[in-house]
Amino acid sequence: MGEFELIAKYFSAVGAKRSDVITGVGDDGAVIQVRDGHDLVVTTDTMVSGTHFFANDDPRALGHKLVTVNISDLAAMGAEPAWLSLALTLPEVNEHWLSQFSAGINETAEYYNCQLVGGDTTRGPLSLTMTAKGLVPRGKALSRSGAKVGDYIYVTGTLGDAALGLKLQQGLHQVSKKHQTHILQRFQYPSARVALGQALRNIANSAMDLSDGLYGDIQHILHRSAVGASIDVQKLPLSQALKDSCDNNTAYGLALSGGEDYELLFTVSENKRGSLDVLLSPYGVAITCIGRITGAIGKLELKKSEQTFSYQPQGFKHFA
Amino acid sequence: MGEFELIAKYFSAVGAKRSDVITGVGDDGAVIQVRDGHDLVVTTDTMVSGTHFFANDDPRALGHKLVTVNISDLAAMGAEPAWLSLALTLPEVNEHWLSQFSAGINETAEYYNCQLVGGDTTRGPLSLTMTAKGLVPRGKALSRSGAKVGDYIYVTGTLGDAALGLKLQQGLHQVSKKHQTHILQRFQYPSARVALGQALRNIANSAMDLSDGLYGDIQHILHRSAVGASIDVQKLPLSQALKDSCDNNTAYGLALSGGEDYELLFTVSENKRGSLDVLLSPYGVAITCIGRITGAIGKLELKKSEQTFSYQPQGFKHFA
Incomplete structure (x- = not known):
């Protein structure tokens, strides 16, 4: 099975189906209709085998955690989560692992009303990178820089x-x-x-x-x-x-x-x-x-x- | 040097300085003001050492290529490139490598008028993932799905x-x-x-x-x-x-x-x-x-x- 069939099988329809996604997985990029009057919030987190998890960890839990750590960053900004991209580096094709990992992503993305809109699958040491995007009313994003003395x-x-x-x-x-x-x-x-x-x-x-x-x-x-x-x-x-x-x-x-x-x-x-x-x-x-x-x-x-x-x-x- | 100082030193101000970036590198996520009447285009590409390049390849050329392959996807969608996120997995801290790699990203991002707005740095086998985001007038994105017989x-x-x-x-x-x-x-x-x-x-x-x-x-x-x-x-x-x-x-x-x-x-x-x-x-x-x-x-x-x-x-x- 080639890379593209693999992606198509496990990652073509993951998470919520959002009406603001014009083009999702399968093109050079995703096309997204951003809500007027809102700012875009973007965050990226990588989980590397041997550093952040073990190669034999439950792949479904890994999928869940990869989504959650990214969504948590959006939550900290006061953003509403919406769209996910996945960069998946795999040493080999293991269908059981892929099915469980994509199921973990799917159920968690769905829970947070996020759609997987694209990404890249490559061969190499096991590593998972997600970029999550969300929306916040213009000017309303929270930050690390606003703390005041006495807070x-x-x-x-x-x-x-x-x-x-x-x-x-x-x-x-x-x-x-x-x-x-x-x-x-x-x-x-x-x-x-x-x-x-x-x-x-x-x-x-x-x-x-x-x-x-x-x-x-x-x-x-x-x-x-x-x-x-x-x-x-x-x-x-x-x-x-x-x-x-x-x-x-x-x-x-x-x-x-x-x-x-x-x-x-x-x-x-x-x-x-x-x-x-x-x-x-x-x-x-x-x-x-x-x-x-x-x-x-x-x-x-x-x-x-x-x-x-x-x-x-x-x-x-x-x-x- | 800790992870955060490292990121701050080489990746805090990379690429063009764009006025639509409300919050860039250094918070839980980036905050971006998306132009009204436009769709957002998102693409992700990973380059893994040993698969897409060799560990001793010129890091400046790697930085250049990582940006270019992502921007090329945006070009194929008819989008105007704007914002980049970088997930960088490194086996060790090599300041020469980092300075050259970030210089390659910086000059190429600047050329395409893109700002690096965030990402993640982790320890592990050398791997580079970039997510590029751009804008296209609403409904005007190109796709792979529109070819007609006779074209x-x-x-x-x-x-x-x-x-x-x-x-x-x-x-x-x-x-x-x-x-x-x-x-x-x-x-x-x-x-x-x-x-x-x-x-x-x-x-x-x-x-x-x-x-x-x-x-x-x-x-x-x-x-x-x-x-x-x-x-x-x-x-x-x-x-x-x-x-x-x-x-x-x-x-x-x-x-x-x-x-x-x-x-x-x-x-x-x-x-x-x-x-x-x-x-x-x-x-x-x-x-x-x-x-x-x-x-x-x-x-x-x-x-x-x-x-x-x-x-x-x-x-x-x-x-x-």
């Missing part, structure tokens, strides 16, 4: 579960039976906070998604916004599963430096803070205030019971 | 030079000294037919770019348009350099199945054919009529002096 810092959901899930999958950490499914699910089938991200458009001063761990990720907001931050580690939202599975310090470490949570980190000024719970309650996602933005440019201060919390960051960095 | 088939420029350049670079074919620079240039620094592609918007019934060789590529038009084609191999436009370097059959073989020419293939109905030379002459690119579209669905007929030309295709196919 309250919030995160969605709970932190550290995905990192514990990775340890569990690798056999490096025990988790009691009743929590195993939840913890593995958080690692293998993460969710993107799309509705909440859109709800933050007129509320948050800055936002980003947590992919490499809070401790490292928040530095981007500090850098781009030229501010500092003070975080109370005791306020970090931890799941019951995480608390039951780890001692305190391990739990704080996973919450601070464990990657792949795909929760949102955002900052809100004092005058918008009062109505926050009411405005965000319809989205069914817990939000937790974990600290404040300070004027100490580039400085991240961790506190516990009003004491400085001493912490050696273990954030994931390629090329570190 | 005249045209190609731009000359065919087979890039394939000869690859053989020359590999030491597999001799080329006389006076032609070497031209032939290597055609392989290492191809051009995308952007202005001509835009000029074809109201002229061509179908169009595509030639990346894998005419013989294989035209099948996409036959398949998508449900037509056939008859091509006179004696009409294939060959450069003097190619004719001087090869016997007739080798030259036809390179022109039919040699990849990476990045010329445009397009079809035009009889009633638009008369004014074609006049309309396209300002673009300084030769066009050559090489045959007709027929009603024999899916059939590609090659002729030479009115006789059937017997040819064993050698088109490049991943996973073939």
Whole structure:
């Protein structure tokens, strides 16, 4: 089977069928009708075998995660996800793998109302790159650069579960039976906070998604916004599963430096803070205030019971 | 040096500075103001070390080619190139390589008035994926699916030079000294037919770019348009350099199945054919009529002096 038949079979009709896609998979490029009065938001994420996943990982979960990590970036911008491109590099044709991987992409893309509109399939070491595109009302995109001194810092959901899930999958950490499914699910089938991200458009001063761990990720907001931050580690939202599975310090470490949570980190000024719970309650996602933005440019201060919390960051960095 | 500093150093300001880019490199995603009344065109191409190039190839030429192959797809759609995303997978940090590669992207992106707006850098086997985005007036995008029976088939420029350049670079074919620079240039620094592609918007019934060789590529038009084609191999436009370097059959073989020419293939109905030379002459690119579209669905007929030309295709196919 040639490259083109392969693509046609597994990737010609993936995800939602959107009426704004004039030309999808199969031409030199995709043609898309962008909604007037909106800005386009574009993001790209690569997952490399041996770096971000293992060659024998469940291909359906990989397809799910590839879509989710990209959609999560769009969510952090306050964008509505819409169109996906896939660059797939494969060492060989494995039909079972392809069918499962494309099924994972298909069901997740459909869930987020996204259509796969094109891409490229090549031969080489297993690697998955997705470019996701979405829409935001003109001028309403969230960014990492808008945090203001005095802003309250919030995160969605709970932190550290995905990192514990990775340890569990690798056999490096025990988790009691009743929590195993939840913890593995958080690692293998993460969710993107799309509705909440859109709800933050007129509320948050800055936002980003947590992919490499809070401790490292928040530095981007500090850098781009030229501010500092003070975080109370005791306020970090931890799941019951995480608390039951780890001692305190391990739990704080996973919450601070464990990657792949795909929760949102955002900052809100004092005058918008009062109505926050009411405005965000319809989205069914817990939000937790974990600290404040300070004027100490580039400085991240961790506190516990009003004491400085001493912490050696273990954030994931390629090329570190 | 961490991943983020690396990206910031070499990829934070690459290509043209466009006023429609609200947020570029450095946030969760790029934010782009799309021109009203236009459709968005998106294309993705991957180049894998060992499959599409060699690890010791000139990184500046690689940067140039990565941009050009993507822009060429936009040209084939009649689109105006605008924004690029780069997914770069590297086995290690090599500053010389990075500086040359980003210089190649920068100068080529600038030439085509494109801005690099984001991407991802990861560790793994060397691989380059670019997603290019462009604009076309609403409803005016060219496609592979519009060819009509009776259309005249045209190609731009000359065919087979890039394939000869690859053989020359590999030491597999001799080329006389006076032609070497031209032939290597055609392989290492191809051009995308952007202005001509835009000029074809109201002229061509179908169009595509030639990346894998005419013989294989035209099948996409036959398949998508449900037509056939008859091509006179004696009409294939060959450069003097190619004719001087090869016997007739080798030259036809390179022109039919040699990849990476990045010329445009397009079809035009009889009633638009008369004014074609006049309309396209300002673009300084030769066009050559090489045959007709027929009603024999899916059939590609090659002729030479009115006789059937017997040819064993050698088109490049991943996973073939």
